[in-house]
Amino acid sequence: MFKHTIELSTAALILAHALPARAQTPFTVEEATIADLHDALAAGQITCRGFVQAYLDRIAAYDQAGPKLAAIREVNQKALTQADEFDKNRGRLASEPLACVPLVPKDNYNTAELPTTGGSASLAGAQPAKDASAVAKLRKAGAIILAKANMQEFALGGVSVSSLGGQVRNPYDLTRTPGGSSGGTGVAVAANLALAGMGSDTVNSIRSPASANNLVGLRATQGLISLNGIMPVSKTQDAIGPITRTVADAAALLQAVAGPDLNDPLTSPSAGKVPESYSAFLKPEALKGARLGVVKALFGTKPEHAEVNRVMQQAMDALEKAGATLVTIEDPEFEADKLNAEDDVQTYEFKALFNQYLAAIPNAPQKDLAGIIGSGQFHKAALEKFLTGAEARQDGMADPEYKARLERIAAFKVRVASVLDSEHLDALIYPLQKRLVVPIGELNQADRNGIVAGLTGYPAIDVPAGFSAPSETAPLGVPIGMDLLGRPWSEGKLLGFAYAFEQATKVRQPPASTPPLTASSSR
Template identity: 40%
Template sequence: MPAMKPPAIFKSSRRRTRAIVIGLAIGIATPSLMGYSLPPRYLTSTPAVVDLGIADVRQMLNRHETTSKALVKAYLDRIDAYENTYGNQPGINAIITVNRHAMAEAAELDAERRAGHIRGPLHGVPIVVKDNYDTVDMPTTAGSESLKSFQPRYDSTQVKRLRAAGAIIIAKTNLHEFAAGVTTISSLGGQTRDPYDQTRNPGGSSGGTAAAVASSFAAAGLGTDTCGSIRLPASYNNLVGLRPTKGLTSISGVAPLSSTQDVTGPMTKTVEDAALLLDVMAGYDPEDPATSAAKGKASTHYERTLSKTALKGKRIALLTDKLGTSSAEKPTSDIIRAAADKFRSQGATVVELQLPQTLVDALAGARTTTFEFQRDLNAWLAQPGARYDAQVASLTAPADKLTLSDIIKSGEVTPTVLTKIKQYAAVAESSTYDADYAKALANRKTAAAELKELFAENRLDAMMYPEIKATAGKIDDTNLPADNCGISPYTGFPALNVPAGFSSDTQMPVGVELLGLPFTESKLLSMGYDYEQATNFRTTPDSVPELFPAPR
């Protein structure tokens, strides 16, 4: 199959042919940030979009206060202004591909709205998606140079659902290459940066979506989570991030890391927006057998169940063994304990608990990524009708089929990720593969059963802890903080991250995570909403201010 030119504006760190120059606006009062002023081209009547979420955008559109076309222009202008180097900032670098048809799609949706036709709850709302979701009109690269021209023939299930609901996929975001890491660096997209401090990483692997949403490049976004890849960057970027129950949301048409652990989920500025997106995303998909579990259990009204009194009468366990005690970890632990106190003041009973050692041991042996990556990626690469670089496919036999071995042979992968996927490939060829894989799957069942029993014994509605024990590290820091990502993906239970404040040492965002029983997303979202409304920790990152200030 020949290489192709994708029908999109393609942008990678290696392919930027122009710099964005931020100049001084002469004779016009402009907002100032760290020694630079915004250029005159941004001083227009385009709507202010900083911190607008889905609910805000829908309200503005419904009231005819703006148009989808004006919103898309505003978001594209923000990408143009803040994506690359500006002033004394290195730039967010969150976007791999911008949808060149976004303005035309917005104009079409505006025309439909004027004619009285509304496609669905996201009609005209600009959204970003992680670049491991298949899109028929843009390449799906998983952040890898080796897949820069990989063009699916079909949209992923979740992209289909977004578009059916009226969403505009404005751009596809960078990720830690092949979703195999937590700092969001890729050979194709480069290093994404946290808008709260651009010298720091945004978490990962969905760090591009997190940084884009936090920077108001779109109203909300989609990520994927294999072991913290939604919740960790949500914590680092002061966002709400939901890892749904395994099987509640389809992963069909998503470049996989581990089909057993992978889920798709929302990344938003508010709990309400997460609920609105989940309304669209949840439910059975015949293309994903795991979603059979969602039959009769998926709601279409998560947003309607939100309550400011949801914590009253709830019983929540603070997992003290998941709190760090080092000097770097203590500020995060202090914030989680403060969150527990707020839960109490909202009417919840919070008890301190440690996971039993048998459960800890089962979780430690329940990871399936190393066993499934090669199998699952090769299946995704072989999807019908996909187009890709024939030269890469010919590197190893069979010459006419693109596989993981071709990608490894190409060497067009970030070095640290290349080392990791080589290890995954070696595990897949190991003589003990079958026995080791079976043991991991058995440990998952044991862990899920023990966790369910722990909920029952302690009469719990949720457990709480930090997704990661310390705040975002510097870009080049290889000493990553310890995380608590595995409880949810190794059992299939849902988990929700909600902003909980800023650390006393780094002044970076911290999130609190709530873990619930399978298919209790309504309860988790409602408890998170209660806490969010009582605290309001969401704030705008200073490094990406409004381009269109209100007239004085």
């Protein structure tokens, strides 16, 4: 699966008929953006095959060898063939906004040529009949599915460990977890094993790995992107979105997948809500005049929160310097632990939705949740309590407590909207995680704040805010992210704020554990 050589990729990246070396900057795969890729393709500096091969070489060197990141669940054996097809028709570069962009979706996205397992040994080999709607849209825009990413099994947790793929390691500190549940996608993008990726987010799961891996992670307004063909957890809380190294790339991926889908009725409200260009919002001055609410209940007060608070203070200073006005929001209703304990509905909805999903997979090794539990082929330490609890609910969505939670969620939506309106705010800001990601071996990432977006369905984007102090195991420090949450359908405005912050701070740095490859790196 991983038999690729660095000599091949190096030779393929620079073409014989390229311009004289002094006339152009050498192209490198590390930290490449969609714009960089397309410029290099247009200039004849690289081939699509060479670009894809370079990522395959890095996967071989760093995912199953070297630091053994375990971010990749399975490589797409057709990726190079799809790259060759692009090279035979370079006209696609003008018509396809994601032409030759190698992507890594989380392993809960249905893909026609690769199994979709949710990271579970109980579903090894489960092959969907067709792509998820979002995957089909990405392919139509020209993207290449490079591989499927490892993840927290069934997207049920925050440390990204699975029975099929093992423990994903954080490339900035190999002793720590990468956040989750989209940890494999986050690590693959951070370590330059792919250009970009797609994750899912029921509570924290796009923005947690973005925060922990110095990335941009966007959870879209629920209903903006189709969930058809995505392995479900909760119809009330699930959403999907891009994980990228830059805000511009997040905007490009969002453009490709946003909008109504006849196969997902929940997307019907998005009709007319997708702007002609999300990229048009990306202006360095976008923060000038913005009013941002600093949600104090989502900041920690204990010693273990000190590093995150220090970085957040620096981020807030940068926001003000860029022209934003910060407004302190003192509201205990935003307290995340309370919201998670009293309002989260995952265990009530999971069994019915998951069984329905499995019924649509022709060769699924297990046909329902009871079969998965009975097989014993799942990460018991991480999942047994949740899975058995969900299975024990005879009809979770008829439970009076479930209905009470839905009522509280509706009231919380009203509360958040009223705070935004009464203070004339453009967005709320807070750290996605109050503390650093936990060491490998721990099974729970405490102190996460993603539940605010998870319950309201409002959009939220996480951007790199800074690093903790460097240490022996984390030479750059551990990444820390800042969330910006806005009103429904305000993705353009949020992307603009994130872009202005990104350009003002330039926080993004690749991890030291996965440096550029040389010929000797593959030996």
